[in-house]
Amino acid sequence: MATKSRSIGRETPRIGGTFVHFSVANEIGQRIVRGDYPPGTILPNEAEWSEMFGVGRSVVREAIKMLMAKNLLASRPKIGSWVEPRERWNLLDREVLTWYAASPERHTFLKTVQEFRYIIEPEAAALASQRRSESQMEAISKACHEMGTARTLSERTAADTRFHLAILRAAGNELLLPLGALIDSALEGLFVFVTREVNDIRHAQDLHEDIEKSIRLQRPDAARKAVRRLLANTDAVIARQGGGGRPAPGPG
Amino acid sequence: MATKSRSIGRETPRIGGTFVHFSVANEIGQRIVRGDYPPGTILPNEAEWSEMFGVGRSVVREAIKMLMAKNLLASRPKIGSWVEPRERWNLLDREVLTWYAASPERHTFLKTVQEFRYIIEPEAAALASQRRSESQMEAISKACHEMGTARTLSERTAADTRFHLAILRAAGNELLLPLGALIDSALEGLFVFVTREVNDIRHAQDLHEDIEKSIRLQRPDAARKAVRRLLANTDAVIARQGGGGRPAPGPG
DNA sequence: TTATCAGATTTATCAGACAATATATTGACG
DNA sequence: CGTCAATATATTGTCTGATAAATCTGATAA
CATH class of the missing domain: 1.10.10.10 (Winged helix-like DNA-binding domain superfamily/Winged helix DNA-binding domain)
Known part of the structure; x- marks a missing residue:
């Protein structure tokens, strides 16, 4: 005061x-x-x-x-x-969401967002596999490949984000893209949590590639399921290590 | 100038x-x-x-x-x-969406929103049927009933909105509610279009009651399908009369 | 007790000034 | 003639002080 x-x-x-x-x-x-x-x-x-x-x-x-x-x-x-x-409150706002993600209720936030992703992302992938253009497919594949070859964690996270956004863009719904961008940017600061061990990374990479493949082969159902598997994996990783609800690490 | x-x-x-x-x-x-x-x-x-x-x-x-x-x-x-x-652009903002709904691209907007509702609302109803509390169920039923007994169009629309929001609230996801509220408020000005003939109204009412019943009986799959039927009906009504993309009527 | 009015507090709006900054112009130099 | 640096200029960023409008509080009167 x-x-x-x-x-x-x-x-x-x-x-x-x-x-x-x-x-x-x-x-x-x-x-x-x-x-x-x-x-x-x-x-x-x-x-x-x-x-x-x-x-x-x-x-x-x-x-x-x-x-x-x-x-x-x-x-x-x-x-x-x-x-x-x-x-x-306009919770669907990048800044508000970021503030929320940094608040003491971080844990609640993470749970809410994960659940929300189960609603959005499988359908987005399904739409993408139906409507993707060739150039959009290229962007998706490129991001997926870059995830695999990334040297640093932040590089990988960036490629991951590009991957998700590319899918949302390919889904071709003007509302889906900002929504996904929102979620990704809100999770950005928390993603450092969810990838730590090498095994996790390998497994996650496989799951991402499943998604890529399903979209490439234009199989909506397979895409949906692949995304659900990825989300379930993320859930598991979060549960395994985030249970305590400990404070976020410093920025950077 | x-x-x-x-x-x-x-x-x-x-x-x-x-x-x-x-x-x-x-x-x-x-x-x-x-x-x-x-x-x-x-x-x-x-x-x-x-x-x-x-x-x-x-x-x-x-x-x-x-x-x-x-x-x-x-x-x-x-x-x-x-x-x-x-x-x-922060398309997920009530005012921006309202402006969009009033723009020349109104028709594109309507298409986008309808598609988006197919992603959100069935899942929301499914979640609601699993998690609703008794008092939330009451709110849903009440709104549904009021839709049926509404005397004027605007009364009906208001009850309709309450119905949707009550379901989203019952779904128990903090992000879902604002999203739905957003969509409803954006569509508000366009809903005068989609209900015109008495037959349409009767049919729509039946579809709403199917949703209410599925949630009451806690049947997620049935709820999902009921919502999809309602959306399909809305699509059909829009297609039947909105094809020309004519200008919006004056406010009121 | 209730209704009306005056005062006080806070935002809403206006007006005018200076600071910071990025583009565009101009000039110097090779 | 071309390239680079200094200068001019236009526009937002910020500060300050003043007036208007709105509404809550309390006092006063019926």
């Missing part, structure tokens, strides 16, 4: 394109999602934020507008800004 | 909680989504918007921040604001 957190204002002049209102939105958003201000709470007023972060009031206002666009909060004159009920 | 559109500024003092920056965000967002400014286009600068709408620059900036939060545009000093490529 007493200590102004000062880490956002002009003292940190300008960190690589990170504009101040982004930082402020990020900070406030994260606090809301992780539960510092439960739904219904009246937030500190603009002047207080302004002083807390050492930024101008317009910056605070712009940040708040961004959070309003995500339905995290709303405001009215004389009342102030308050946290909206959870049901209204 | 020459005529400043003036319909947004202070001259229209304050229409029922509609703040000016919302109107501005709405106007600009709609223009972007309907293609007035294709991706990559540099938008008019803040001063121009400000003059165009007859509002202060801060209002324009706050509106732009809201659109940035939806990834419709981005901006940098000296460049200005530009429309982001479509793939980056």
